[in-house]
Amino acid sequence: TITAGDSIKWTNNGLASHSSTSNTAVWDSDTLQPGEFFTRQFNTPGSFPYHCKVHPFMTGTIVVKPAAVHTVSIIDFAFVPQTDTITAADSVRWVNNGAVFHTTTSNTSVWNSGTLSPGPSSFTRQFGTSGSFPYQCKFHPSMTGTILVRKRGDANGDSKITVSDVVYLVNYLFKGGPVTNPFLTGDANCDTKVTISDVVYLVNYLFKGGPPPC
Numbered sequence: 340t341i342t343a344g345d346s347i348k349w350t351n352n353g354l355a356s357h358s359s360t361s362n363t364a365v366w367d368s369d370t371l372q373p374g375e376f377f378t379r380q381f382n383t384p385g386s387f388p389y390h391c392k393v394h395p396f397m398t399g400t401i402v403v404k405p406a407a408v409h410t411v412s413i414i415d416f417a418f419v420p421q422t423d424t425i426t427a428a429d430s431v432r433w434v435n436n437g438a439v440f441h442t443t444t445s446n447t448s449v450w451n452s453g454t455l456s457p458g459p460s461s462f463t464r465q466f467g468t469s470g471s472f473p474y475q476c477k478f479h480p481s482m483t484g485t486i487l488v489r490k491r492g493d494a495n496g497d498s499k500i501t502v503s504d505v506v507y508l509v510n511y512l513f514k515g516g517p518v519t520n521p522f523l524t525g526d527a528n529c530d531t532k533v534t535i536s537d538v539v540y541l542v543n544y545l546f547k548g549g550p551p552p553c
Contacts, residue, residue, distance in 0.1 A: 343406040344428030345553045350376040362388040418484035426523045432463040446473040492527040492552030529553040
């Protein structure tokens with residue numbers, strides 16, 4: 340189970356040839372020889388069954404849950420909240436609840452909503468990359484905001500994935516420490532929960548060559 344915007348990597352760790360082939364022709368890795376891999380991003384929620392076309396009895400299913408949608412209200416003359424912290428693959432929806440025209444326009448040309456009329460009208464954008472994304476209303480440049488996007492596994496919010504994140508999760512899970520913010524930054528293994536399994540996942544990634552957080 341993953342969240343829309345996440346990717347799946349199939350690696351052939353066996354001795355025989357295999358494939359990852361969608362039952363409904365959505366994707367086909369073609370033949371994967373031992374040691375080869377195939378990666379695909381899933382942006383649409385749903386259930387996606389697949390099989391190995393070399394060995395059709397080998398089957399699996401990818402369940403893609405919708406990513407979270409965060410709402411920013413445009414109220415004359417401010418973005419509320421002015422700073423919103425989200426998890427990579429989440430979306431932000433700006434709604435013009437004011438009485439005049441506005442925009443949400445990235446300071447670095449990443450997005451531009453166009454004119455949002457009172458009504459309200461809205462604009463939604465998904466954020467797949469971690470980082471800080473400042474923006475403004477091009478009609479009223481004094482109206483500014485920032486979207487902070489954190490990657491999964493970055494439990495302490497320092498934009499890095501280190502042993503400090505393991506410590507943060509242990510403190511949260513067993514010692515009454517602060518919750519991860521956003522909550523799913525602690526979901527390193529993408530099962531939509533924050534548990535000891537995420538601690539184990541991060542330890543495997545950091546010290547045992549395991550896969551990175553999704």
